[in-house]
Amino acid sequence: MPTIDATFEQTVQYLYSQLPMFQRDGASAYKKDLTNTIRLCEFLGHPEHQFKSIHVAGTNGKGSTSHYLAAILQKAGYKTGLYTSPHLKSFTERIKINGEEIRQQAVVDFVSRIKPIIEEIKPSFFEITVAMCFDYFAKEQVDIAVIEVGMGGRLDSTNVILPEVSLITNISMDHQQWLGDTIEAIAREKAGIIKRNRPVIVSEMQEEITDVFKKTAEGLSATLTFASNHYHVTSEGVYKENVHWLHFNGSSLPSYQFKNLPGVFAAIEIMNQRGFRISEEAILSGINNVYELTRLKGRWQKLSDKPMMFCDVGHNEAGMSYIVDQIASIDFGRLHFVLGMVNDKDISKVLSLLPNNAVYYFCQAKIPRALNAEVLSEKARQFGLFGTAIKDVNEAVNEARSNAGINDLIFIGGSNFVVAELDNL
Template structure:
């Protein structure tokens, strides 16, 4: 099987959430458990760190993987979705899974996975676990796909479970309230295993407190351990000053992620490193932590998070696509530094736009567009909905044309923002 044949097999036999949305979701651990057992349970061959959350889990996963690599550990990283190349999902020491390894895995296990009825995400999870074992990974950083309790990654027995934060997203699957969603994500909590929650929320915190008490698992809230007291942008780096709440000790940490919301993610990563140092067998030096945070994008290939595509006019892409994420993005947009703002915007059809559109800046000029995906909300429908919230502009269904139009309109001192969907920015960056 060639790599192209492998991709054809994947897309022909497995329906992905990326293309089909909710209809591709299949909760439950029976199929993935059986498949892992058939492969010899490769996920038991290395230590793992399991990460869930509404926003930030990808950034936290990449930063933490970069820190572990800097500490000298052979590190696996499993994230989703991919922006350009399927192989982005599965990395070892920052390198994507080789094409021949994808083909070899499907040659060996493809027929059995279809017979077992695995979903696309279950298949990629099995491939990641197998790849990490085969490659001699020492520690794997694994991001959930959706939720936690019934997510295919939840067959792991990690050394640390991380839940970055809780917001409203995928409510049709995970539940209508923050507490419901927190309960689903709390499903990754394992008896006796330390749990780190990134952001304290009055609705979700009691859920985590109760669940960890039931499991006898130590619980730490990152934002009760460290706080970011200030940051300075000096591209390509952001310098963040972190204060340890217990004794007031401070340290400035440079990160190569420029989004203002990355300060919260850094607090989570810094606390995670402390827990890994003191509650596991991992040895992570201060230098490894600093080097890993400073080089996360370069080391792990992270993209699509407040990514600067051009300086003149300033052009930024970010995949934030739910109310919680969009709130953080708009906060940074509102900080200004430009004359006029042009928004190239597209969403998936299943997003609750009545919760997102009111957050967006009314003074911006919008280029409504859509990704080349079956899940995409048609640009004309987005424009009509946005009009009801006082958001005005023009409609260009092709993403490249929308960006070209924004560039034609913008002056050197303006700003262009591209967002609303990872699938949209995957076509552009």
């Protein structure tokens, strides 16, 4: 266990090695129980009740939505906390205030301070990081914090806050072994973040699960808004109640963000109703400058020109469908696809979506959950996807670059962990 003068690297290594971590270990780290989080919050004096918050759940888009909300709130002049997961490069990415990552010394001090409760209850990696974010935001006296759910919602460690508004993005099939094997079951878990007498927004109306949200909200006397019924985003701007409302250059955004932004706008509208002052200028500036304001990474992020190279962390069926559509909207010569995936999911539906006219470079991240590159290559071949297995992510990218012409497109993705290992991210 690190002492008070332990280095940041030793502290983070302790968290990684001593505590189960879902991103790395999978099922063994997932706890369908809030007991540990509640105990940690009690030990810390309930920091989760000491700041205002927005709670964001969903299958796809919850990370982007959280970053957009934080960027807009920052531009409106609020001291804004942002908690997201998983991190891509550094542990400190998970906890930010106005785009600045938590100080390394604060991480060291926090872990040292809660040593007694860690040894007593053996919490998971995620439970510790959630408690850390609550404690940090309370101590730093943020005006508002945007809190992204880790997985699900109902039993996620973040689900001990009482937010100003809850927001649920797109729901699709993902993490079925933990959340349920139907879209209705998954939606019920996500709907678990809805709180009594607090407004809730669903970004995108999906007919097959509309009743899940309606019944949950009605049972809790929570005002429910389906944002896509009120806002429509195009490359020319935003329409509110079918009237042109905001002018912005949507062509600079990946088209899948058009599905996320209605929820963002609806949440901002509710925040204004609840006493915040967020102007249209702040909304536009937040959207246009989100990468700089919150250090958003891995969402259709451009890494180079000539050849164009993009990465994206979308990894399930719906997420990859958006990516394939985005690729199809670009003019390029040949497509080079660097692909790595995890070994605890059925990947057949994702593979069935991928273009078979691309050159593939199959790789694997350096985590136990990574699917072996050779195995991925074999599975992909069954779907008419052919290429080379190159285990190391960056070696696979370098091979794609060496084969690509200046007018070609290189895409890197399939897993958060593939994107996380990119040298030039």
